[in-house]
Amino acid sequence: MMKFTLKKHHDTNSAIAHREKPVARGYGNLKKTRTVIAVLSLGSATMGSVLAQSNDEWDKTFPKSEKVDHRKVSFKNRYGITLAADLYQPKDRDDKRLAGIAVGGPFGAVKEQSSGLYAQTMAQRGFVTLAFDPSYTGESGGEPRNVASPDINTEDFSAAVDFLGLQSSVDRERIGIIGICGWGGMALNATAVDKRIKAVVTSTMYDMTRLMSKGYNDSVTKEERTKTLEQLSQQRWKDAENETPAYQPPYNKLKGGEPQFMVDYADYYMTPRGYHKRAVNSGNAWTQTTPLSFMNMPLLTYIKEISPRPILFIHGEKAHSRYFSETAYAAAAEPKELLIIPEASHVDLYDNEKNLIPFDKLSSYFTTHLK
Numbered sequence: 001m002m003k004f005t006l007k008k009h010h011d012t013n014s015a016i017a018h019r020e021k022p023v024a025r026g027y028g029n030l031k032k033t034r035t036v037i038a039v040l041s042l043g044s045a046t047m048g049s050v051l052a053q054s055n056d057e058w059d060k061t062f063p064k065s066e067k068v069d070h071r072k073v074s075f076k077n078r079y080g081i082t083l084a085a086d087l088y089q090p091k092d093r094d095d096k097r098l099a100g101i102a103v104g105g106p107f108g109a110v111k112e113q114s115s116g117l118y119a120q121t122m123a124q125r126g127f128v129t130l131a132f133d134p135s136y137t138g139e140s141g142g143e144p145r146n147v148a149s150p151d152i153n154t155e156d157f158s159a160a161v162d163f164l165g166l167q168s169s170v171d172r173e174r175i176g177i178i179g180i181c182g183w184g185g186m187a188l189n190a191t192a193v194d195k196r197i198k199a200v201v202t203s204t205m206y207d208m209t210r211l212m213s214k215g216y217n218d219s220v221t222k223e224e225r226t227k228t229l230e231q232l233s234q235q236r237w238k239d240a241e242n243e244t245p246a247y248q249p250p251y252n253k254l255k256g257g258e259p260q261f262m263v264d265y266a267d268y269y270m271t272p273r274g275y276h277k278r279a280v281n282s283g284n285a286w287t288q289t290t291p292l293s294f295m296n297m298p299l300l301t302y303i304k305e306i307s308p309r310p311i312l313f314i315h316g317e318k319a320h321s322r323y324f325s326e327t328a329y330a331a332a333a334e335p336k337e338l339l340i341i342p343e344a345s346h347v348d349l350y351d352n353e354k355n356l357i358p359f360d361k362l363s364s365y366f367t368t369h370l371k
Contacts, residue, residue, distance in 0.1 A: 090126055104160070106182055157183075175197060204346050236289060269281040339361060
């Protein structure tokens, strides 16, 4: 996460764009890191088709499970953007239709990272699961590359529900979703509007609209917000004149002196632990104007309308982002639950390196509410 600047960078390593990859830069300190986002790149395919890559090719940051069948698939969202995804199914399933779970996030990650790990693990536990790359990122379609949108990315979750509901192995009346980090806010927004979603879980949630509008711990003043919007508004003319968007400085190359949570991000995204070349957070970047729609469109406006469907918020006790889940929990209607994981940081819930992701709880929660 970092402060936005208006310094122009080349596009990231998109298979569509074929542009030069930018050189990574560091963050600065937390006080300066006020108006914020994260990282990704690549794209294309067609509705329900298997992607060109071999199904035997394993390109994830986590080990492949021998208890799960995996295949690469793709489908279109309501805007006609083709999303790339990984479908996971239990090998020991019979002809009975199973509950389905769509998984997205973190903000700036790809399906080969956290969302894929959550999806594969939940498939081991008897669910049909789908981890997807959001529009404009990873292997999904959309131009320009590495743009995020509170509307389109909310729609991506609903498109994943569309796809799951068309699978012969899935009971379309038993579909839930999991949103990790910045996709937690998108998951709540999708559940509020899409009544097909029967249960939602957020893990280590960020509300990206609140973060981009107000900075960490709501520290951005009205004057600072106005200045940022003025800069981004002027950047639109530069992008229009150049007929291509400028990009933010790449993320997660540290200079020293960063807050611990930024060190934690780099330890995940820039090391063999979680690095993936297509992830925005792994040294790539969003467009400079990505924050505009997030700064003007609060994601959690209708969180109360998720009720009577249940919400489970999961967050780390020591996470810098814990307040996002706590305030969202307070705003939500029953039934709701807030689970705080002792000793866990924000990134600890990305990959279960310390066995802190509560998969038993996730399994029991979805078993109870998707029946």
